[in-house]
Amino acid sequence: MIPLRLDSLDAFAAVIRCGGFRAAARERGVSSSALSQTVASLEASLGIRLLNRTTRSVSPTEAGQRLLERLGPALGDIQLAVVEIDALRDSPTGTLRINAPAPAVDHCLCPLVFDFMERHPEVKVEIVSDAAVIDIVAQGFDAGVRFGKQLAQDMIALPLGPALRYAIVASPSYVDRHGAPRTPQALVGHDCIRRRFPGGSLVSWRFVDGEEEIEVTPTGRLTVSAAQNELQAALAGRGIAHIFDDYARPFLEDGRLIELLSDYSPVLPHWFLYYPSRRLPSAAMRALLDHMKRFDWQGQKTE
Numbered sequence: 001m002i003p004l005r006l007d008s009l010d011a012f013a014a015v016i017r018c019g020g021f022r023a024a025a026r027e028r029g030v031s032s033s034a035l036s037q038t039v040a041s042l043e044a045s046l047g048i049r050l051l052n053r054t055t056r057s058v059s060p061t062e063a064g065q066r067l068l069e070r071l072g073p074a075l076g077d078i079q080l081a082v083v084e085i086d087a088l089r090d091s092p093t094g095t096l097r098i099n100a101p102a103p104a105v106d107h108c109l110c111p112l113v114f115d116f117m118e119r120h121p122e123v124k125v126e127i128v129s130d131a132a133v134i135d136i137v138a139q140g141f142d143a144g145v146r147f148g149k150q151l152a153q154d155m156i157a158l159p160l161g162p163a164l165r166y167a168i169v170a171s172p173s174y175v176d177r178h179g180a181p182r183t184p185q186a187l188v189g190h191d192c193i194r195r196r197f198p199g200g201s202l203v204s205w206r207f208v209d210g211e212e213e214i215e216v217t218p219t220g221r222l223t224v225s226a227a228q229n230e231l232q233a234a235l236a237g238r239g240i241a242h243i244f245d246d247y248a249r250p251f252l253e254d255g256r257l258i259e260l261l262s263d264y265s266p267v268l269p270h271w272f273l274y275y276p277s278r279r280l281p282s283a284a285m286r287a288l289l290d291h292m293k294r295f296d297w298q299g300q301k302t303e
Helices: 006-018 021-028 032-046 062-086 102-119 172-178 184-189 227-235 245-253 283-294
Strands: 051-053 058-060 094-100 123-129 143-146 155-160 164-170 205-209 212-216 241-244 258-260 271-276
Touching: 006 021, 006 032, 006 051, 006 058, 006 062, 021 032, 058 062, 094 102, 094 283, 102 123, 102 143, 102 155, 102 227, 102 245, 102 283, 123 283, 155 283, 164 205, 164 245, 172 258, 184 205, 184 212, 227 241, 227 245, 241 245, 245 258, 271 283
Parallel strands: 094 123, 094 143
Antiparallel strands: 051 058, 143 271, 155 271, 164 241, 164 258, 205 212
C-alpha cells in the first residue's frame, strides 16, 4: 500500500474546491509554490497525474476526479471528528473566517468581534470585506453576512445588529447651490452620487410614500464602488448621497451634512450572519453565535 500524508490529500481537494493554487494557498496560509510541491509529491507517490494545469486554470484529470469523489465524504468525516473533539475543550480555539460587505463590517462585525476576541483570547478572526454574493463553503469561510434575500436555502441565518435605514444626504454647500429635492421624483434633476455593485449593476434608491413604494435610478456625474467614497463625495459637496444612517449620523450631528427626504426613508431588514446547515460549527463558531445573542448593540458589549 502506498504511504500517503493526509495533508497532501486535503491540499489536493482544496485546490479543486478553490479553483486554483493561489486561492487554495491563501485559504491554507501557505505559499502557492509550497502547495504546488505538495500536490506534485502526491502525484509522484501515486504515479499518476491528478490535475490539468494551464496558466489560466486548474482542473482534475479523470483520475483526479475519481479520487476527489471518494475523498470528499472521507475528509468531511475527518473534519467532523476533529470538530467534535474540539467541542470538548474548556475554551474555544482556532481561526474564524467571515465574509461580509464593508458596511456590515464597519457597524456590526467589528464591534461584535472586538468584544468577542477580548473574551476569547485563543480565537483568531479573519474578516474579509466583500459585497459580492459568494459560496462561503467553497471559498473556505466559516460564516458570511448578507441581507436575507441573498441567502441560500441550506444556510442557517441569525439577525445581526439593529434594523437598518438609508439616509439621503448632501452638504450645506450643495443645497445652497442647487436647492433641496422635496420628493424622491425630484432627484432626477439633481447630481446624485451613484454606487455600483461588484457585479456591475447600479444601486437603486428606494423610498416609501404611505403604502406606495418608489424606486429611483439615480443620475449623476460621479459613480463609486464603496460607501465610504460616497460619503467622502457628499462631504466634498459633489452631490446627493444614499448611504446607511450609521455612516451619516456623526456628520448630520455636527452639521457637515443635511438629511433630505427623511419622511420617505424606509426601515430595512437586519443584516444576517449565516453559516452552513450541513456542517457542524466549530467550538469557536458556536462561541461567536452565543456571544452575538447576548451582545448589546446600544452599549456595544455583551450584557
